[in-house]
Amino acid sequence: MNASTSTTGTTGTTGMSGATIDTLRFATAGSVDDGKSTLVGRLLHDSKSILTDQLEAVAHASRNRGQDTPDLALLTDGLRAEREQGITIDVAYRYFATPKRRFILADTPGHVQYTRNMVTGASTAELAIVLIDARNGVVEQTRRHAAVAALLRVPHVVLAVNKMDLVGYEEKDFQRIVEDFAGHAAELGLPGFTPIPVSALVGDNVVERSARMDWYRGPSLLDFLENVPVGTQKVDAPARFPVQYVIRHGELRSYAGQLVSGSLRVGDRVTVHPSGASSEITGIDLLGTESEVAFAPQSIAVRLADQRDISRGDMLTTGVEVPALTQEVRAAVCHLADRPLRVGDRVLVRHTTRTVKAIVKDLGGASELRANDLGRIGLRTAEPLALDDYAVSRRTGAFIVIDPADGATLTAGMVEL
Structure with a gap:
């Protein structure tokens, strides 16, 4: 996690209809052989987020292995050879979109020695998918991944119980795992999680609801990803503006950086930390245009009424909720x-x-x-x-x-x- 440069929350883009399409950043985590690569491959395939030539290449490689159907894990397992050689694997970021939302997926390795990679991937995520093999239930690495999600305060957690086809789609196996995980989540202070029974191999509850688990009344994985609330930034949160650059215009100065929390308005009284000096905002520059207000996570330049000794690393705040x-x-x-x-x-x-x-x-x-x-x-x-x-x-x-x-x-x- 690069705490100095990473961003949380969402970015918005405008679709052809003029409506804003938001972005969900999420991370995947699972123990070795829980089927994470197949799940991600199934998600990309069934949401029609892969190109025809990619699918043809996977089908060809699968036939060479003697498989009758495409092995969707090959869509995401391109680094398997390097992993087997003991080479450090970084987080793989994958981008895809549906008509409802854009997605940035941080695909993290499952081995315990790659816990640091999960931390990197989940540090900016608003949702984490913790994958479990229905045959094995909660294992040590599951608990470790849950601990990382709790440690990083990931706002939303999905417990994806995979390989339900190998336990006969039995509700009792699913409920047993959910209850076990809930106990560990409570100990870790994990605020909540959404359990979804899936079979990545055949596609049950990944993109489409499964008829083989009619006892399950919740959403498919993609349906949940498309509709979970995103955007952790709150307008009424305390304003936090770390200064990144000081811009000099003759005798005048403005202070540039990213507003990481809350909002700033022209006329606001601000306090400079760590000096404790105070001043008033007289101008806000947003992408070269004067603005009366700025909201996190916008990048802005701020002008103050007084010439203060402010440099990179100082922080401007407003209100009584000071750091x-x-x-x-x-x-x-x-x-x-x-x-x-x-x-x-x-x-x-x-x-x-x-x-x-x-x-x-x-x-x-x-x-x-x-x-x-x-x-x-x-x-x-x-x-x-x-x-x-x-x-x-x-x-x-x-x-x-x-x-x-x-x-x-x-x-x-x-x-x-």
């Missing part, structure tokens, strides 16, 4: 790097557009964090940071820890105030 200004940072983390993190390490912390020096004070009782470890961290920063709790804001509540020697990302953190 916590602190040098003591406590957070839940996922360690991303192969190099372990230890107490006493001197690091850099990048929060929004601000980068400060810091020292690792504690690791929640652990002696070190290794790649893919989930844990907790205490940091002491050389300069104060304006932080929100991650549960309140996935942008201003996130940060990354960087190796000062080579600039490599070490750890992704979620602030706990």
Whole structure:
């Protein structure tokens, strides 16, 4: 997760009818051999989101393997050979659309050693699909994926119980798995999830509702993806504007960046963090046009009534709901790097557009964090940071820890105030 540049929420495009088509970013997660590649392939195939030549290539490869029908897993398993060779696999992003919505799918590897890849993929997702093999039920990696979804505060979770055809489409097997997962979800503080019984191999409840599970009254997977509410940004949320660039026009200055939360209006009183100075907004530039108001996640330039000492990394806020200004940072983390993190390490912390020096004070009782470890961290920063709790804001509540020697990302953190 790159906390300094990632964005959450939706982007809108205008269709031929003039209506705005929104975008859902979602991530998939599943244990090895749970059928994730087949599920994604089935979703792309049945929603008519693949080209004819792609389907012909899959059909040809399947016939060469002695299969009578196209193996849809081949649509997404192009990296299987590299994975078997032990080469690090990054998140694969796939783009498709239906008449109702556009989708950005972060397809993450299933192995436990790729937990960090799931964190990367799910950090900007508004929905996560956790896949389970109906024959095996909830396994250790299922619990780990649920923990990541809870840690990252993914707004919506789908529990896709796959391979229902191999358990005779029995409702009791589905309900047993749902009840088991619900227990773990409650322990993790996962706010809720939507269970859907599917068979990716034959297409049951993936795009079309299945007649073989008439006991299930809910939506198909695609129907749920097309209709789940999207857009986590709230207009009435506290305004948070990290300054990315200072633009000078002679004696005048404007401050450019992305408004990551809330809204700003001409005439608003703003506070500059960490200095505590205040001023009034006299102008907002939106894509080269003057505007009276801006909303997250728009990129804007702001002019103030007073010439303040403001630089990259400062944050402008409005109202009384101010961020916590602190040098003591406590957070839940996922360690991303192969190099372990230890107490006493001197690091850099990048929060929004601000980068400060810091020292690792504690690791929640652990002696070190290794790649893919989930844990907790205490940091002491050389300069104060304006932080929100991650549960309140996935942008201003996130940060990354960087190796000062080579600039490599070490750890992704979620602030706990």
